[in-house]
Amino acid sequence: MDNALRLLTLFREHEKVRLSDAREFLGVAHSTAHRLLAMLAYHGFVRQEPDSKVYVAGPMLVEIGLAAVRNMDIRLHARPVLEELAEWAGETVHLVGLEGASVRYLDAVESPKSLRVAARTGTTLAANCTASGKALLAALSRSEVEALFPADRPLPGETERSITDPAALLAELDRVRERGYAVNEEESEDGVASVAVAVPGLRGRPVAALAVSAPLSRLPAERVQAVAAHLHEEAERLALRAGLTPDRS
Structure with a gap:
């Protein structure tokens, strides 16, 4: 090797x-x-x-190089979007990428509030335990998800509320696809809630996810929908800025 x-x-x-x-x-x-x-x-x-x-x-080596360039580009294009999102929401905002069965936090802008979710830039977590991970996994086929999380073994968990049953994860991903966004209520950290949407990319594969994270008390159900709608708008804008989707104007 x-x-x-x-x-x-x-x-x-x-x-x-x-x-x-x-x-x-x-x-x-x-x-x-x-x-x-x-x-x-x-x-x-x-x-x-x-x-x-x-x-x-060969094509695989070229693709790895292009993927690295795309990841650098998405962070560059995402920074102003993250800053505007954080100002609008008043909460911590993350840019997150999928790495196998985990997610990596690529960049973040923290909330200015004294009680806030800390930036996780550079860290990784099990994808099934995060809103961003579920948003990205929902873009995969069922067979791709099953390859990452085999049905014969429990999933990694971060808290007592983490989804650790493969069948339950598949059902949750169906709900994510139906409503168009993912949520996380104390699944990655006690007292923390998140909302996330995937950033559309080429060939229908998302390149990253945008997530708003806050103390659970500041993300009630009625606010989750408003945040998700705004995240969708910003995700589309980011994809356009990064040249990942055509300008239809």
Whole structure:
């Protein structure tokens, strides 16, 4: 595995890599270098040009690079949206991305109130325990969700109110799809509630989620709907700013 990862770094410096280049770079036998390149090609990280037999970056490696760029771009475009949302709501607002069965908090603007939800920028939580995670999971197919959360094992929990039953999570995601937003009442932290919507992206796959988090007492049911409606507007605006959806004006 170490040699395979080292070999990938060679494509950062060279557009085309020959088998002899890989062998010399790693200091391994010809057969070992060939096996490693074949494995990377099988998984789409590199591809071999049929005529010259040299190796170039494959679709998976290109996609990883593009994903990193998109994540940097979405944070850049999201910052003014987060600031305006936080001012409108008076509560802490997060930009959140999905990483497998977890979510990562990419950026945040904290509420100015003394009693507030702290920014979680850089941290990760189980996706099933957060409003943002449920908003993002709801955009996946049932089979994709089941692959992340197998039915034969309990889900991770953060509090006593966390959804830890796979079947209950699937039912909750159906509700999220029906109403168009996700909620979290003390599922990730006692006394904290959140509302989240997905930010639409290319090919119908969301790139992130916007979430408003507040002490439970400041997010009653009647306010949740108003916050969700405003989040939808801001999510569409963010997607437009980032060039993820066409301008229909």
